[in-house]
Amino acid sequence: MKQDTQAPSGRSLKRDLALSLGALGVVFGDIGTSPLYAMGQSALAAGGERPAAFAVYGALSLIFWALVIVVTIKYVVFIMRADNNGEGGVMALAALAHRAPVSRAAKTAIGVAALMGLALFYGDGMLTPAISVLSALEGIGVNNKGFATFVVPLTLGALGVVFGDIGTSPLYAMGQSALAAGGERPAAFAVYGALSLIFWALVVVVTIKYVVFIMRADNNGEGGVMALAALAHRAPVSRAAKTAIGVAALMGLALFYGDGMLTPAISVLSALEGIGVSNKGFATFVVPLTLIILVGLFLLQSRGTEKIGKVFGPVMVVWFLVLSILGIQAILKAPQILSAVNPVYGAMLFVREPWTAFVALGSVVLAVTGCEALYADMGHFGARAIRWAWLYFAFPALVLNYFGQGAVLLSHPEAASFLFYAMVPGWLHYPMVVLATIATIIASQAVISGVFSITRQAVQLGQLPRMEIRHTSAAERGQIYVPKSNAMLAVGVVLIVLIFKSSAALGTAYGIAVTGVMVISTALVAVVAIHRWNWSRPAVYALFGVLGLIDLAFLASNSLKIAEGGWLPLVVAGATFVVMDTWRMGRRAHLEAMRDNALALDLFLDRADKFSQRIAGTAVFLSPRLDAVPNALLHSLKHYKVLHERVVLCVVSVADRPFVAKAKRVTLDKLGKGFFAVRISYGFFETPDIPEALALARAQGLALEQDSTTYFLGRETLVPGEKPSMKSWRVSLYMWLA
Numbered sequence: 087m088k089q090d091t092q093a094p095s096g097r098s099l100k101r102d103l104a105l106s107l108g109a110l111g112v113v114f115g116d117i118g119t120s121p122l123y124a125m126g127q128s129a130l131a132a133g134g135e136r137p138a139a140f141a142v143y144g145a146l147s148l149i150f151w152a153l154v155i156v157v158t159i160k161y162v163v164f165i166m167r168a169d170n171n172g173e174g175g176v177m178a179l180a181a182l183a184h185r186a187p188v189s190r191a192a193k194t195a196i197g198v199a200a201l202m203g204l205a206l207f208y209g210d211g212m213l214t215p216a217i218s219v220l221s222a223l224e225g226i227g228v229n230n231k232g233f234a235t236f237v238v239p240l241t242l243g244a245l246g247v248v249f250g251d252i253g254t255s256p257l258y259a260m261g262q263s264a265l266a267a268g269g270e271r272p273a274a275f276a277v278y279g280a281l282s283l284i285f286w287a288l289v290v291v292v293t294i295k296y297v298v299f300i301m302r303a304d305n306n307g308e309g310g311v312m313a314l315a316a317l318a319h320r321a322p323v324s325r326a327a328k329t330a331i332g333v334a335a336l337m338g339l340a341l342f343y344g345d346g347m348l349t350p351a352i353s354v355l356s357a358l359e360g361i362g363v364s365n366k367g368f369a370t371f372v373v374p375l376t377l378i379i380l381v382g383l384f385l386l387q388s389r390g391t392e393k394i395g396k397v398f399g400p401v402m403v404v405w406f407l408v409l410s411i412l413g414i415q416a417i418l419k420a421p422q423i424l425s426a427v428n429p430v431y432g433a434m435l436f437v438r439e440p441w442t443a444f445v446a447l448g449s450v451v452l453a454v455t456g457c458e459a460l461y462a463d464m465g466h467f468g469a470r471a472i473r474w475a476w477l478y479f480a481f482p483a484l485v486l487n488y489f490g491q492g493a494v495l496l497s498h499p500e501a502a503s504f505l506f507y508a509m510v511p512g513w514l515h516y517p518m519v520v521l522a523t524i525a526t527i528i529a530s531q532a533v534i535s536g537v538f539s540i541t542r543q544a545v546q547l548g549q550l551p552r553m554e555i556r557h558t559s560a561a562e563r564g565q566i567y568v569p570k571s572n573a574m575l576a577v578g579v580v581l582i583v584l585i586f587k588s589s590a591a592l593g594t595a596y597g598i599a600v601t602g603v604m605v606i607s608t609a610l611v612a613v614v615a616i617h618r619w620n621w622s623r624p625a626v627y628a629l630f631g632v633l634g635l636i637d638l639a640f641l642a643s644n645s646l647k648i649a650e651g652g653w654l655p656l657v658v659a660g661a662t663f664v665v666m667d668t669w670r671m672g673r674r675a676h677l678e679a680m681r682d683n684a685l686a687l688d689l690f691l692d693r694a695d696k697f698s699q700r701i702a703g704t705a706v707f708l709s710p711r712l713d714a715v716p717n718a719l720l721h722s723l724k725h726y727k728v729l730h731e732r733v734v735l736c737v738v739s740v741a742d743r744p745f746v747a748k749a750k751r752v753t754l755d756k757l758g759k760g761f762f763a764v765r766i767s768y769g770f771f772e773t774p775d776i777p778e779a780l781a782l783a784r785a786q787g788l789a790l791e792q793d794s795t796t797y798f799l800g801r802e803t804l805v806p807g808e809k810p811s812m813k814s815w816r817v818s819l820y821m822w823l824a
Contacts, residue, residue, distance in 0.1 A: 117157070119478075125149060248463045248472055249480045250529035251349055251456025252292070253402060256409060256484065257356040257522060259452040260284060260491040261505035262593050266446040267435060271499040279435030280446060281426040281492040284453045285485060291604070292457045295633050297476055300461050300607060301469045303614045308744035309464035311338035311607060312543045312770070316743065318610045321617035331610065336670075338606040339544060340662035342458070344655030345599040346537040347578040349455070350530035352596050354379055356589035357522035360507045360515070376583055379523070383530060384576035387567050389558065398528050405525045406483035408518070412509045413483075413490030420493035447643035451597045453488070456529075458603050462536060503590070537575060538568045546740040546770040548673060549666050551823045555773070578658065586651065595651030599659060601641040608634045665823065668812070672820030675811045676804075677710060684714035687735075687757075694729070694759045703794040705730035706780070712737050712755075712763045718800035729760075730796070734788070736764045738774055745769035751779055754786040762788055 128149060133141025170178035183196045263284060268276025305313035315335030319328055354376045362369030417423060425431070436443040460472055491505050501508035510518045544550040556567045586592040612630040615621045644652060709716035712735055723729065735757075746767045755763040766779045776797070780790050804821045812820070 248459050248532070249402065249406075249456070249475070250398070250525070250532035251353070251459055252454065253405060253409075253456075253480060253484070254353050254357070254522070254526050254529045255453050255455060256487045256491065257506050257526070258352065258589050258593060259449070260488050261502050262449040262452060262590065263446055264492075264495055264502045264505065266449040267439075267442060268499075268502075270502065272495060272502055273499070274496060275431075275434070275438065277492050277495045277499075278423075278426045278431040279438075279443065280450065281423070281488060282429055282432035283435070283443075283446070283450045284488055285427060286429050286432060287450055287454050288481065288484065290633070290636060291454045292460070293476070293481065295608070296457050296460050297473050299615075299629075299633075300611050301464060301473065302619070303611050304464060304469060306744045306769070307464070307468075309469075310462035310540065310543075311335060311342065311458070311603060311610070312540065312547065313744060314461075314607060314610045314614070316770075317618060318613040321613050323613070323617070327613075331613070334606050334610060336549065336663055336666050337659070338603050339540060339549065340659040340666065341599040341602040341606075341655070342540055343537065343662045344658040345455075345603070346533050347575060347582055347658055348592065348596050348599065348655055349533040350380055350383070350526075350575075350579050351376075351582045351586070352589050352592045353526035353529045354523065355583065355586075355592060356506075357519065357526040359504070359589060360519040360522060363504045363507045363515070373583060373587055377580060379527065380530070380579055380583065381576065383527060383534070384572055384579075387534065387572050388556070388569070398531070401524055402528060405521060406479060408521065409487040410483045413486030413488070416490030416493040416509050417486070420496050423489050423493040423496060426489065426492060444639075444643055445646060447640055448597055448647055449593065451601055451640045451644065452593065453484075455596065455600045458600070458607070459532065459536065461607070462540075534572070534575060537571055538566050541568050541571045542566060542773075543770045544666070546768070546772075548740070549670060551669055557773070582654065585654075591651065594647045595654045598641070598644040598647065598652045599655035601637060601644050602659070604637045605634065605641055608637050665819070668816045668819045669823055671812055672816065672824070676820075676824075679807070680717075681711065681714060684711075684717075685720065687713055687715055690715045691757060691759060691761060694761070699728055700731050700760065701728050703730050703796065704732040704734060704790055706734045706736055706776070706790075706795060706797045708736050708738065708776070708797070708799055710737065712765070716798075716800055717802070718798045721800075722798060732760050732762065734762045734764055734780070734790075736766060736776065736780070738766045738768065738776065740770050741767050743769050745772060748782060752782045752786065754783050754788055756787065764788070 125146070128145040129137045129142055132145040137145070165179070166174065168174075168179055168182055170182050180196055180199065184193055186192075188196075260281070263280040264272045264277055267280040272280070300314075301309065303309075303314055303317055305317050312335060315331055315338070318331045319335075321327075323331075355372065358372045358375050358379075359369075361375075362372060432443075435446070460476065464472060487509075490509055494501060494505065494508050498508060506522075507515065507518065538555075541550065541553075542555055545552055545555070553568065553570050556569070558567050582592070582595075586595065608630055612626050612634075615626045615630065616623060646652075648656065705719075705722070707716045707719045707722075709718075716735065719733070719735075746769045751767060753765040753767075755765075757763055764780065764783060766774070766776065768774050777792060780788070783790070804824055806814075806817050806821075810817050
């Protein structure tokens with residue numbers, strides 16, 4: 087055989103490098119993560135819980151020679167020579183063996199062996215994802231053994247809740263980015279450029295900014311823009327800076343509400359649009375089916391999501407695995423797409439088509455929507471669980487799928503408008519529509535639950551008026567239902583679907599709310615880094631300055647879509663901000679008016695002996711402050727002409743932290759003459775329970791018998807003042823809210 091001594095061409099070398107990179111990501115994923123468990127379990131098997139040196143040497147030697155003989159010699163040297171027209175695997179090998187001139191019995195045996203090998207491969211396919219992710223997440227129990235028992239539910243829960251939004255972005259993000267960068271039939275440079283921008287957005291914005299840095303800013307384990315603002319507010323900054331932080335928190339909360347209406351609409355629409363890809367006649371059913379699913383989802387909220395929530399994680403595991411498989415099979419057909427990892431392609435898009443590239447950023451950001459959920463749900467699953475689930479499961483699956491979509495576009499640029507479903511084989515099309523719809527329902531539920539949670543936080547912190555909050559689970563405190571928020575979301579989502587009618591049209595409205603929250607989070611975490619992490623100012627300005635510029639670029643690009651639909655989340659956010667700001671201002675003016683007209687408590691206590699008779703029992707009066715007599719007490723005294731033997735004046739406050747330890751829940755002051763002042767503190771993630779809190783006062787000398795305790799609440803009727811401190815429309819709005 088003649089030897090080819092020529093050096094490989096540049097094009098051939100580039101292709102080989104691309105294939106090698108693909109092999110690292112696809113071929114060696116399983117064996118590459120085996121160090122997470124292989125050596126540990128081998129040492130335990132050879133030497134027990136505390137293996138001696140000989141057991142360690144023996145186990146390690148066996149592993150080494152297994153890699154040499156089984157992997158290197160057997161597979162790499164010999165078995166990989168048996169390629170069936172370039173293809174490998176047990177089925178390809180069996181087909182080769184079946185062609186051999188052997189007996190019929192031998193051929194039958196070969197066929198049976200092939201089926202057994204295929205069946206065993208399916209079994210391995212189920213076990214590998216489980217043991218890989220489990221072994222990674224078991225790291226959360228190394229430093230804290232108490233965390234180890236939560237590995238499985240944390241993994242599945244994080245995949246089902248945290249990554250629901252960002253996990254369904256492949257339904258529309260790459261397609262709309264390619265259309266924005268290259269038109270209806272994007273050229274190769276536009277595909278490479280858009281894909282490169284998406285990849286580096288996932289790396290820089292999600293992985294570096296959120297997973298590495300922002301998730302460090304936990305408020306007693308909790309995350310989200312409200313928790314981050316509370317951390318920043320404690321920094322030793324000027325009063326003007328604290329006011330700015332408070333306003334930023336309100337703006338972030340308002341934008342979150344705007345995003346909460348858009349996510350369910352665009353997610354379910356984009357999934358169901360798949361029914362019209364292969365049969366245009368079905369396209370007319372997309373909007374009605376979307377409305378039916380979303381309305382049904384909102385109607386089910388009052389029943390709680392505890393039962394269906396248990397299947398969220400497993401379904402999303404299947405979803406991410408399918409994303410990976412679809413991406414891999416597409417990449418194998420056009421492996422050169424892997425070179426889009428190079429950020430030069432994204433930069434060249436700006437050099438070649440600067441305005442087009444800038445506009446395309448408004449679509450690229452669709453790939454990172456839901457990144458705030460990684461931070462907001464940190465309290466439910468823990469930072470480490472979310473980090474590991476992102477780095478070792480969600481992120482690789484998303485990258486593989488996006489690159490697979492890019493590979494499809496190289497050969498079928500006309501598929502940009504229905505790109506996700508263009509990857510799916512014909513026989514799998516409708517099952518994929520069903521799976522995508524279920525995944526988007528899960529993403530929608532995650533957003534709805536997030537709105538309920540953030541509403542409760544805002545109510546506890548006094549940023550929204552008190553409203554009914556129902557607990558739908560006796561075991562999980564996070565399972566809540568807020569009827570007013572649910573009704574508001576339902577009406578908003580239905581109107582959005584009816585107005586925009588397609589995910590492509592809705593994409594023009596989506597993104598501006600997300601990028602607004604991203605900018606606010608970057609600014610707040612910079613304050614935290616300086617004043618709480620004690621980072622040097624130059625380092626903070628350099629790092630978060632760059633990240634802030636990226637966020638601002640996304641925000642500026644999305645601002646171009648305001649006239650086309652971006653006004654919608656801004657209107658929702660603006661209305662929410664006005665409501666919260668009016669409530670905050672009105673509540674402050676209201677309390678000041680009450681203080682000016684209140685009777686001083688000291689003066690009242692001085693005259694307490696002169697009041698009419700005292701009766702047995704305890705009276706608990708809830709009051710906004712302890713230096714004045716509650717109006718309910720004055721009216722009770724005026725009406726009944728008596729005082730209880732013990733009078734408890736109770737103030738309930740919500741701290742700027744998620745939870746308050748029970749040891750610090752209650753503070754008791756004995757005022758004399760049978761009067762007690764009790765201060766009860768709760769975190770903004772907690773639901774106040776006054777009788778339960780007062781029971782803790784027993785250790786401080788106040789023992790209450792619930793059967794002989796009466797609780798008094800005051801109710802005020804608001805009327806406009808002669809010289810109100812707010813404009814008349816704000817006064818009317820506050821009175822309606824109160």
